[in-house]
Amino acid sequence: xxxxxxxxxxxxxxxxxxxxxxxxxxxxxxxxxxxxxxxxxxxxxxxxxxxxxxxxxxxxxxxxxxxxxxxxxxxxxxxxxxxxxxxxxxxxxxxxxxxxxxxxxxxxxxxxxxxxxxxxxxxxxxxxxxxxxxxxxxxxxxxxxxxxxxxxxxxxxxxxxxxxxxxxxxxxxxxxxxxxxxxxxxxxxxxxxxxxxxxxxxxxxxxxxxxxxxxxxxxxxxxxxxxxxxxxxxxxxxxxxxxxxxxxxxxxxxxxxxxxxxxxxxxxxxxxxxxxxxxxxxxxxxxxxxxxxxxxxxxxxxxxxxxxxxxxxxxxxxxxxxxxxxxxxxxxxxxxxxxxxxxxxxxxxxxxxxxxxxxxxxxxxxxxxxxxxxxxxxxxxxxxxxxxxxxxxxxxxxxxxxxxxxxxxxxxxxxxxxxxxxxxxxxxxxxxxxxxxxxxxxxxxxxxxxxxxxxxxxxxxxxxxxxxxxxxxxxxxxxxxxxxxxxxxxxxxxxxxxxxxxxxxxxxxxxxxxxxxxxxxxxxxxxxxxxxxxxxxxxxxxxxxxxxxxxxxxxxxxxxxxxxxxxxxxxxxxxxxxxxxxxxxxxxxxxxxxxxxxxxxxxxxxxxxxxxxxxxxxxxxxxxxxxxxxxxxxxxxxxxxxxxxxxxxxxxxxxxxxxxxxxxxxxxxxxxxxxxxxxxxxxxxxxxxxxxxxxxxxxxxxxxxxxxxxxxxxxxxxxxxxxxxxxxxxxxxxxxxxxxxxxxxxxxxxxxxxxxxx
Ligand code: MTE
Ligand code: LUZ
Ligand code: MOS
Numbered sequence: 001x002x003x004x005x006x007x008x009x010x011x012x013x014x015x016x017x018x019x020x021x022x023x024x025x026x027x028x029x030x031x032x033x034x035x036x037x038x039x040x041x042x043x044x045x046x047x048x049x050x051x052x053x054x055x056x057x058x059x060x061x062x063x064x065x066x067x068x069x070x071x072x073x074x075x076x077x078x079x080x081x082x083x084x085x086x087x088x089x090x091x092x093x094x095x096x097x098x099x100x101x102x103x104x105x106x107x108x109x110x111x112x113x114x115x116x117x118x119x120x121x122x123x124x125x126x127x128x129x130x131x132x133x134x135x136x137x138x139x140x141x142x143x144x145x146x147x148x149x150x151x152x153x154x155x156x157x158x159x160x161x162x163x164x165x166x167x168x169x170x171x172x173x174x175x176x177x178x179x180x181x182x183x184x185x186x187x188x189x190x191x192x193x194x195x196x197x198x199x200x201x202x203x204x205x206x207x208x209x210x211x212x213x214x215x216x217x218x219x220x221x222x223x224x225x226x227x228x229x230x231x232x233x234x235x236x237x238x239x240x241x242x243x244x245x246x247x248x249x250x251x252x253x254x255x256x257x258x259x260x261x262x263x264x265x266x267x268x269x270x271x272x273x274x275x276x277x278x279x280x281x282x283x284x285x286x287x288x289x290x291x292x293x294x295x296x297x298x299x300x301x302x303x304x305x306x307x308x309x310x311x312x313x314x315x316x317x318x319x320x321x322x323x324x325x326x327x328x329x330x331x332x333x334x335x336x337x338x339x340x341x342x343x344x345x346x347x348x349x350x351x352x353x354x355x356x357x358x359x360x361x362x363x364x365x366x367x368x369x370x371x372x373x374x375x376x377x378x379x380x381x382x383x384x385x386x387x388x389x390x391x392x393x394x395x396x397x398x399x400x401x402x403x404x405x406x407x408x409x410x411x412x413x414x415x416x417x418x419x420x421x422x423x424x425x426x427x428x429x430x431x432x433x434x435x436x437x438x439x440x441x442x443x444x445x446x447x448x449x450x451x452x453x454x455x456x457x458x459x460x461x462x463x464x465x466x467x468x469x470x471x472x473x474x475x476x477x478x479x480x481x482x483x484x485x486x487x488x489x490x491x492x493x494x495x496x497x498x499x500x501x502x503x504x505x506x507x508x509x510x511x512x513x514x515x516x517x518x519x520x521x522x523x524x525x526x527x528x529x530x531x532x533x534x535x536x537x538x539x540x541x542x543x544x545x546x547x548x549x550x551x552x553x554x555x556x557x558x559x560x561x562x563x564x565x566x567x568x569x570x571x572x573x574x575x576x577x578x579x580x581x582x583x584x585x586x587x588x589x590x591x592x593x594x595x596x597x598x599x600x601x602x603x604x605x606x607x608x609x610x611x612x613x614x615x616x617x618x619x620x621x622x623x624x625x626x627x628x629x630x631x632x633x634x635x636x637x638x639x640x641x642x643x644x645x646x647x648x649x650x651x652x653x654x655x656x657x658x659x660x661x662x663x664x665x666x667x668x669x670x671x672x673x674x675x676x677x678x679x680x681x682x683x684x685x686x687x688x689x690x691x692x693x694x695x696x697x698x699x700x701x702x703x704x705x706x707x708x709x710x711x712x713x714x715x716x717x718x719x720x721x722x723x724x725x726x727x728x729x730x731x732x733x734x735x736x737x738x739x740x741x742x743x744x745x746x747x748x749x750x751x752x753x754x755x756x757x758x
Pocket of ligand 2: 303344
């Protein structure tokens with residue numbers, strides 16, 4: 001166990017004191033202008049006339065910028081070039097940016113926004129994925145994953161059940177909204193401070209929009225007030241707009257979205273619709289699984305094709321199913337382009353297989369757990385995509401959770417409770433999780449770090465990782481402290497900046513700490529060997545006799561009377577390079593999209609959660625009583641941070657499954673557009689109890705310090721809440737036939753408590 005194993009999050013004190021800096025906290029430089037976006041008021045239509053003259057003439061307004069003002073390409077699509085920065089001839093969602101108003105202050109810009117006139121010839125909007133599918137509206141080609149022989153297997157199964165399933169979208173609800181602040185530099189250069197998970201994506205896209213080489217754009221990120229995937233791609237548009245205004249006006253420009261604008265304009269988690277068929281043997285082995293997934297992509301591709309892929313990768317969750325065929329369609333609708341959200345399509349894929357199992361269990365009059373448990377993945381099993389399961393700890397997690405949390409006793413207590421109580425019913429469900437770690441796009445699995453040791457022995461570290469509250473900077477301090485054997489107090493993590501670390505992947509896919517931590521480790525190990533060589537030379541000995549670190553120089557294990565800072569100073573005098581760059585590329589990951597086979601993941605994260613709920617059957621309201629988790633952290637390098645990630649992700653999963661409900665009217669207008677109409681989980685929706693037992697494990701060598709990625713996987717434990725609620729409803733209303741339409745809000749629970757199935 002390393003010395004800094006229990007290290008506190010390095011941001012905890014400045015967060016608590018309110019001293020941590022976000023984009024809107026940066027002191028404004030003189031002459032800073034403020035920008036506000038003019039969004040499309042129509043979900044689908046042709047722009048007939050756009051009159052910005054009244055806005056332009058308002059006192060204090062510096063410019064109203066539209067598509068023709070763009071010097072480079074009016075294009076920000078990252079995966080597919082299908083998304084203009086500003087709408088030109090048509091609009092495809094309410095909130096689509098049409099113009100940018102730049103004024104001396106934000107209030108003036110907002111006032112000017114009301115003076116813009118737009119005439120639109122309305123076309124029919126589509127907001128539903130199934131509807132888009134019927135009309136063959138797609139963002140990208142369909143993708144199919146399959147294994148075995150689905151047709152034959154379905155014919156031979158003892159039982160076959162089918163059904164359909166809907167899951168809703170989700171607001172990221174980062175506390176800091178989309179924000180950027182751009183400054184003119186000399187010789188045409190621009191510096192953009194952005195609240196982005198992907199600084200290089202911002203740099204590259206801004207360069208293309210402005211028609212400039214990437215080296216003229218510097219992107220700097222201090223930290224984000226939350227990203228959750230919502231800033232993997234979608235911070236880019238606002239950074240580009242601020243930079244465009246800088247080019248046009250040669251003044252610093254700040255663009256910080258108001259919460260209501262952010263909710264109206266930005267994409268969310270993708271709602272999914274699905275049809276499934278599940279086939280089982282007489283002894284409840286799942287022999288066949290066939291499904292169609294309809295992803296509601298919104299009006300442009302954004303990251304939808306990659307998200308679609310991950311829905312397929314995780315469509316069998318933690319089960320081994322020998323015969324599968326799952327096809328996913330990315331459907332184009334008139335909503336803001338939906339985007340990355342913690343789990344990246346994985347949760348949507350998993351909800352379908354869990355629904356299929358729940359349907360089978362209900363029809364067979366058994367518990368879902370009986371089916372789930374029989375079909376867990378084992379080492380050596382092949383995933384549909386051809387990767388072999390290794391270190392498959394799902395069964396172990398299940399066993400440990402069952403024992404540790406006395407699940408059979410709990411189940412019988414629930415049965416007794418339900419017998420004794422008429423208007424309160426309890427339900428329990430088990431949710432297993434298997435989540436692959438790596439970007440499924442091979443080239444993204446790389447990172448770099450730049451480490452400087454200064455003459456006084458203090459250390460500055462830059463990486464491509466973006467801190468968004470997940471604790472990646474703390475983890476990198478731990479990695480560097482361990483690799484250099486020095487006190488973490490000597491180490492500072494610098495901002496994430498494209499001039500110090502270039503060509504970065506976004507901090508996403510839960511792999512920020514793995515990729516950037518490994519790169520930092522590589523840089524540090526080179527620095528250590530140079531320092532050791534320098535010291536050995538001075539002492540006239542072999543470098544293998546020397547160690548160096550916080551305790552100073554040791555010669556064959558005995559103190560040599562040279563402090564760390566003295567050794568550093570000596571090395572500097574001997575003109576040894578005290579800076580190093582590390583480059584890491586995940587070895588062995590490969591995926592051939594054309595045949596949908598390969599080894600896309602460095603490793604998988606496993607775990608099991610038991611969720612217990614209690615429902616008030618007069619009102620439909622409910623409380624999550626307990627969530628009991630056994631999770632495979634590997635060998636956690638920071639249990640406090642990792643537990644915080646489990647709890648936060650779990651809460652987000654519970655919110656998605658039970659209360660966060662998106663609604664649009666028939667014109668495609670977003671109705672749940674504010675915190676009074678969109679319910680986010682609060683302390684009253686938190687489980688009364690969350691227990692998390694780490695699986696004893698040596699961890700995985702491709703995980704940083706053998707500590708497995710933690711950011712996304714625990715979100716999917718929240719899915720258990722849906723099925724726990726279903727079980728409680730069934731205990732009250734035996735004629736309820738479980739249906740799959742998340743979120744299961746109190747209103748929906750109430751209707752199901754009194755529904756009659758014929
Ligand atoms: N935790 C906090 N507090 N804030 C966030 O925005 N984002 C999540 C997760 N945990 C997030 C978070 C998402 S979507 C991802 S992909 C990972 O953190 C990214 O960070 P990592 O790769 O360092 O785990
Ligand atoms: N982003 C991405 C992701 O571009 N590719 C991925 O595979 C991924 N997975 C999870 C979250 N973000
Ligand atoms: Mo997370 S959805 O990979 O940003």
